[in-house]
Amino acid sequence: MEDLIKKRIKQVLKGDQSAFEEIVSLYQNRLYQVCYRMLGNSHEAEDITQEAFIRAYINLHTFDQKRKFSTWLYRIATNLCIDRIRKKKPDAFLDAPVPGTEGLDHYSSIAHDSPLPEEEVERMELQDRVQYEIGRLPDKYRSAIVLRYIEELPLQEISEILELPLGTVKTRIHRGREALRKQMKTL
Amino acid sequence: MKPCPEDIVRYMHDYLDGEITRRDEQILKEHLEKCPECQQHMDGLSRSVAFLKSAAPIEAPEGLASGIMASLPKERQGAGVRRWFGRHPMLAAVAMFVLLAGAALLSNFNTEDQFAVSRQPNLVVEGNKVTVPEGETVKGDLVVKNGELHIEGEVEGNVMVINGSKYMASTAIVTGQVEEINQAFEWLWYKIKAAVKDSISFFEGDGGDGEE
Structure with a gap:
């Protein structure tokens, strides 16, 4: 499949815009799924997926064809999602690091949505509950967890997508699992 | 009761990542058999993972692909030129030579300042x-x-x-x-x-x- 993608990329670079359509149809579900799980909103997910593909198209000449295309595409999409999540929280001081938490800022320590009352959570359908719990994860853990368990990507690839050392990715996934465990004590 | 081994939680995560050494796995197993608290911790983590994996696959809405294709920018001229140079290094070199030759001619204009x-x-x-x-x-x-x-x-x-x-x-x-x-x-x-x-x-x- 990578071979086919590389062929299409070359065609697009030569000016054949229509060759991009096959690239879009091959990756749109995966990209949309990541965006949806990260943002928890189908409208925004659609918006960001579209933006990610357009950026990929515009910057296609910067893609190193010796590398895996999906990694590059996931990187564009996750970066856009993280930007979008941050823009939704317009507090000026959120960027300041939280003392005593290595590499954490207030962005990651506040929950995505304000928590719902426990009875309401317990009445949720399983699928809604999954999305709700993912959404409550701090965004630093959320991106790693989504790539690991929703996209089922290997740790090494996640490290390339997020441009983080492998050790950092592992730490985030460990902390994400711990956070979920605590969130779900009520289940 | 003996205290829980150091790093036992890390072993749990290594286990879940599928990256545990045989020795650590042995330590983890033996400990979990004896320690209900750690067993509960481990169960909690395993349940979280199973819970995440129960997420149903999500498909892109219909019309997303055609929407994307419709909103792609038209080929930009600048990008085309840059790409062209990238793909034709020899011609790029010739173009560069012509440019330099022109510049040399211009600089002649400045050096020939004698009467x-x-x-x-x-x-x-x-x-x-x-x-x-x-x-x-x-x-x-x-x-x-x-x-x-x-x-x-x-x-x-x-x-x-x-x-x-x-x-x-x-x-x-x-x-x-x-x-x-x-x-x-x-x-x-x-x-x-x-x-x-x-x-x-x-x-x-x-x-x-x-x-x-």
């Missing part, structure tokens, strides 16, 4: 000042570079002043064209025109010789 004049017997030259005396007739094209030209008499041909000034008295007569070149671009343009003229006269010359 120069075409040689005609009845011209009067004093320093940078060239005079066509009143009543005299200079035959052939007159070229003055980096100097001052005063025409009081007659020139039978073209007059060209490069990077200089020209003064024509009321008595002056020039049968050909009078040109003044003061800017680098014009200099380049003149060189090009001259080169074209040369090549044309070269071809015309071939035919003309026979007739004379």
Whole structure:
């Protein structure tokens, strides 16, 4: 499949815009799924997926064809999602690091949505509950967890997508699992 | 009761990542059998993972792909040129050479700043000042570079002043064209025109010789 993608990329670079359509149809579900799980909103997910593909198209000449295309595409999409999540929280001081938490800022320590009352959570359908719990994860853990368990990507690839050392990715996934465990004590 | 081994939680995560060593796995297993608290922790983590994996796959909404294709920007010219250079390094090198050659020609314009004049017997030259005396007739094209030209008499041909000034008295007569070149671009343009003229006269010359 990578071979086919590389062929299409070359065609697009030569000016054949229509060759991009096959690239879009091959990756749109995966990209949309990541965006949806990260943002928890189908409208925004659609918006960001579209933006990610357009950026990929515009910057296609910067893609190193010796590398895996999906990694590059996931990187564009996750970066856009993280930007979008941050823009939704317009507090000026959120960027300041939280003392005593290595590499954490207030962005990651506040929950995505304000928590719902426990009875309401317990009445949720399983699928809604999954999305709700993912959404409550701090965004630093959320991106790693989504790539690991929703996209089922290997740790090494996640490290390339997020441009983080492998050790950092592992730490985030460990902390994400711990956070979920605590969130779900009520289940 | 013995305290829980150090790093036991890390072993749990290594186990879930599928990256646990055999030795650590042994330690973990033995401990979990004896320690209900850690067993509960481990169960909690395993349940979280199972819970995440129960997420149903999500498909992109219909029309997303066509929406994306419709909103792609039209091919930009700049991008095309850059890509073209990337793909044709030899041609890019040639283009670069032409550019440098042009620049060299331009820099010649600046270095050739010495005074120069075409040689005609009845011209009067004093320093940078060239005079066509009143009543005299200079035959052939007159070229003055980096100097001052005063025409009081007659020139039978073209007059060209490069990077200089020209003064024509009321008595002056020039049968050909009078040109003044003061800017680098014009200099380049003149060189090009001259080169074209040369090549044309070269071809015309071939035919003309026979007739004379």
